[in-house]
Amino acid sequence: MALGDDSPASYIHMVQHLIERCMTFGMSMEECMETLSKRADVQPVVTSTVWKELEKENKEFFDKYKQLRSEKGGVSSS
Known part of the structure; x- marks a missing residue:
């Protein structure tokens, strides 16, 4: 670049x-x-758009990521 x-x-x-x-810090999209x-x-709209495209x-990666966050109690209740 x-x-x-x-x-x-x-x-x-x-x-x-x-x-x-x-994500290396286990953050949610929010x-x-x-x-x-x-x-x-x-x-925020840019981050959200890029995150959703990823x-x-x-x-499969994001499903596993969400599962691991949930198991570690990292999912915030919205």
Whole structure:
């Protein structure tokens, strides 16, 4: 990636990377949206959209992720 690369694809890739970082901390989509909004100035709708696309592409992974969060008591009641 070139320095100063402002392309939409570059931005989406950055958001994806940040989502993956949030997931290493066991965050839910809502927690990730809040964190990225506060710390990286990413609009929650962008985080949500990228997260949902990742879920579509990696259904088995996200099903397992949600199951592990649930087993560890990491699922917040909404």
